[in-house]
Amino acid sequence: MDRKRTWFEKDISGCSLTGFINENGERVSGEAIIQSIALMNERSNGLGGGFAAYGIYPEMKDLYALHLMYDDLQAKEETERILNELLFVELKEEIPTRKTQGIHRPPLLWRYFVKVDENRLFEPGVSEEDYIVEIVMKINTSSKGAFVFSSGKNMGAFKAVGFPDDVGRFYRLEEYQGYTWIAHGRFPTNTPGWWGGAHPFTLLDFAVVHNGEISSYGINKRYLEMFGYQCTLMTDTEVMAYLFDLLLRKHRLPIEIACMALAAPTWQEIDHYDGKMELAKALRIVYGSALVNGPFAILLGHKRGLIGFNDRIKLRPLVAARKDHTLYIASEEAGIREICPSPEKVWSPKAGEPITGWLKEEQQREFESSRIRISDRERSEQVYSVPSVC
Amino acid sequence: MKIVIIGNSVAAVGAIEAVRSVDRSTPITVISDEPHPVYSRPLISYLLAGELKPDQIFYRPKNFYEKNNLRPLLGRSVTKVHFEERTVQLENGKKIPYDHLLIATGGKPFIPKIEGLDTPGVYTFTKLEDAKKISSVLKDVQKAVVIGGGLIGLKAAEALRKRKIEVTVVELADHILSLTLDETASSILEKALKKEGVHLITSNTVEAILGDGRVESVRLADGKLLKTQLVVVAIGVVPNVDPFKETALHIEKGVLVNERMETNIPDVYAAGDVTQAYDKILKSYRTIPVWPNAYVQGKIAGYQMTGNKKYQYEGSFMMNSIEVAHVPTISIGLTNPLPNDGYQIIRKLDRSSNVYRKVILKEDVIVGAIFTGHIDRVGIITGLLRDGVKVKGFRKELMSEQFGFISFPKNLRKEKLLDLK
């Protein structure tokens, strides 16, 4: 696992992605998402596939579910020592897999359901989530041979080197039930075949799958580093996850607003609605270094919903569709019709304009940790009533 | 409406060009006792001197009359004008009606009382005919006498000299060009003329022209006899008002006109040497027989006749440019003021190079100037005089060879250079 070859800065890849959310919170098995992504295998080259699913650990919804991959037992022992030291591990188990054609030399795959001991939040101002992030960063940067690839509550990421459908079968995803599923098939042009390099990239409950290249990677990375993030995964998709974590979780920006920062409207538009777009202007002034430039289409899964959006001039494909209470977003319309033959509505989102699906509030509470912070609640209401600003 | 113009020289042309600049159609009749298309009288001396091809004498192109849609009656003299019935009568009795009449009859030579004036070989020198006649007899002329040391006299003398004739100029005053120059300037010219071989006799005059059947000599006031085969009488011109004697037309020295070139009779205008008009320097009505003045007066009359009252005559002043014996001289306005009357005079003289500059001021306004030898840019002085500009700020500069707009105060310079008129 040569990710520590630090000169290696960024991954360039073209990909397929697909995802859906049932806004009523009705959970479905992983079968559908595998079908959908499999149809777009042409867009990947067998060097990586992955999934994220929400609502899969209802009985453990109060606990952070850490998915880890280890090169060897030694790495496992060292890492578990750290985990036990810093967290309370309620349950530890191997992630169930099956031998599958096309999935070679898997690392050791384990998951841990953990919670944070209040007393450990030594510093004031450091939230429980910050604490988890800190630990994830620590393991991913410093401990050799170990890698955390999922760290949210009641959700999980599953990824590997191989074609996405093989990856899905390898992880036996048909056995999981989730209300939101996202998937990714990878076509890297120069990443070593490393499992950690596959999408989705996650932090806490944020999971990102991404098709594209971020030409602004260099500055996005340095910007994130100012806030203590360390980009170590040899791929620019990672910065997407961190940017969302920064804007949504740390800076408490509503999702539309965060998207507006990442794929900002042009000055021409801003000047045109001058006054009305004071906020957009301020966003560009303050978050210029967070502007994600270059071609991309991404899906962002989070505990409350699903977001899909494009770069500011739409240089990568992204199609959306709706049927009943389900929102589908994928690289290709075919990928949607494969699992939803007759959608009510199919459309191609505008550049920089996020497509958002929201889990109904009561479900939110059902699926989430019972200990929702007030501010969190406010935000979720706020967010829920957002009209499209962009 | 019909316009009739008596006269066919610069004043007439000024009027015609003014009218035609706004009105192509109104019939204009031009009457002149001379048979030629409009020519420049001052040029006859150049013609006589042989410096001009015959057709260069003409002031306007051949097609002037057609182009301006005129009705020329040339070689027809006007005997009388019936102002009451608005007609002009020709020598053949024919009457020509007018609505507007312009009197532009110009000047005629002033002939003093001298015995023997009728002797063959005695000529005046104002018209083309005069030059032609003189030219035609020159082959048997060795000596000539010119009576009068004014502009015409000197130009005539110089012309004859150029035709290898031995010329003597007889001037009554004690120096030549007495009306336009001062002693200093004329002395410079006299010196130059003598170098050219022109004899000058001043403070003297011709009493009699002697000869039997043809001029043989003249007798001067001091009794001295001069042999000569040719006498040119060039004492000056007076307004030619003959056709208007015994009419209601108000005449003193010349036809009196106001700032609109109107005479005392309605719709009758006068312009040019025939007029007696306002002199803005002497602040009096007098005859100013100079070319630019004639054109301007004609132009104003012309505009008036078309009903354009915009142009008015703000008065003129004497000005002359003469070059004799390679010494150019320009004189403007009042050149010989009476010592008192609060005039200031600035002068600069360099005899070796014949350069003489003289400016006469009254209350810091230029009222006259004489420039000899170096005359370039004198026009600026003329302009200042014309506009009555106070030169207090830069009066000492007036004498400088480099004098120009650079010498003006900034605002005056800007005003003069930027508003183009």
Next chain:
Amino acid sequence: MCVRQCAFEGHSYDPENDEVNSKEEVCVGCHRCVTLCPTNALTVRQNPLDFRAHGNWTGWAIRNIFKQAETGGVLLTGMGNDRTYPIYWDHLLLNASQVTNPSIDPLREPMELRTYLGRKPDKLDVQYNGKNFQLKEPLPRQLKLETPVVFSAMSYGAISYNTCESLARAAHALGTYYNTGEGGLHSNLYKYGKNTIVQVASGRFGVHKEYLDTAAAIEIKIGQGAKPGIGGHLPGEKVVEDISKTRMIPKGTDALSPAPQHDIYSIEDLRMLIYALKEATRYTKPISVKIAAVHNAAAIASGMVRAGADIVALDGFRGGTGAAPTVIRDNVGIPIEFALAAVDQRLRDEGIRHQASILVAGGFRNSADIFKAIALGADAVYIGTAALIAMGCHVCQKCYTGKCNWGIATQDPYLEKRLNPDIATERLINLIHAWSHEIKEMLGGMGINAIESLRGNRLALRGIGLTDTELDILGVLPAGR
């Protein structure tokens, strides 16, 4: 013609032989005569006469000793460092898109250079008013630049009035700014206040309430790249009527700018001045602090930001000047490339990079230099010499003599007229338009359509012919990696 044009009396007419002679020893090589000669009869060449070749005792070294032996004085010079130190811009290469991400055609797609200078908050606070979102509180005042190029500080006095006017008019037309330097602001130029950065320097010349209020921003000048640690000196003969009015000093007296600001002996003093100025202008104007690029620029810069500077202006040792001791200009300070890289990185390490914008100056020659500076981390670039050259300067380095044949660095009314502000303004506008367009092309080539995605994006750069240490300081990878 040539005789009349040369203020250094390099040509003389000999009426006897009706010929023009020239004196090579006074020729400064400004090309004025060459340019105006109607018959193209003139050219200017280095006088081939040289000393015996010697690695150490070059003609330059020897002639300087001669001069000083004669005069016993300090060697003076104008313009920026002309020694052959490495120019790191020329060792940095740019990236472009191929296949995996499309390059963008600036002629067809929006390509944005707009830049805002000033302090930015750590984060935006947004509130929902039931209809849509809005800012909780307005941003601190920013300077809006339509293109990331600003005309750097050149004082009225060092340069002629016409030159100042041209800079002001061009800045206005271009939607950017010019800097008054320490010369005060001529009353005729107040109308360009919205595009003016006024300087408050050690001499405090021309500083008064109206001056501060008129400006868009205020710059405290601590140091200048061409002469770090050295004050300024405008000789009395240059202090003519208008200048004395504008600078508020008696006519004909030397204008001496002390080396230090005598009310700033420490960082906390700087803080006091910054806040004094902010108070005086009711917090309506960004405050910039300009320092020369010196060895510990990074630490100083971080102090400046913490002291309240909204803009950190760095002036590298190739920066120009009207007059400086040669020995200082040629030996003090460091290249702007290093200073910029170090400061930008330091502010990021301390997590305060967003609290101030970085304006860099010091010998920027073309759009590529500017582009690379922005990729290294600059928000915008100050150009001085380049602007003067656009107006006609031929870099003869004789600014300090006041005899500028091009009417730029002079107060001589005869020479001053040679710079027609209409022409100079147009030429400045042309230059910046051309550079802006080139910058857009380079951005487009990288598949980037907004300048903020280049700012600090050092991955856009690769080093060539640099040591590991240099690469490390610049924070760029070597070409090929």
Next chain:
Amino acid sequence: MKRIFVKEEVCIGCRLCEIHCLVEHSKSKNIFKAFKEENPRALSRIHVEEKGTLSFSLQCRHCEEPHCLEACMSGALYRDEKTGAILHNKEQCVGCWMCLMVCPYGTIQRDLNGKKVASKCDLCMGRETPVCVMKCPNEALEYREI
């Protein structure tokens, strides 16, 4: 009607206008021949006035009410129908200097080389822009509608 205006603020007194005017009105229109070979040497119709640091060039203003044209007794001066410029016919001129006498700008000169005729600016007839304007290195002369 287009006319030439001077901006004395930016006239640098280089006299290039005089040089190029002379060349334009020379036989060869070649600067070397015009100055070194042609005899009589052509005359510049533009004149730079200079005093101290102030300078500006001046040529015929082509007045609307031209005194020179009124004063010209040979008919050599005339107005060009198209441009309204006041032009001068050398053949017709006799050198009586009446025009010099009345021109308030002093922009008509005696051409003493060869035949004595007044010489004045002709706005470089047949050229889009007069050479003095075109060649002014500092745009101190502009050619524009009044």
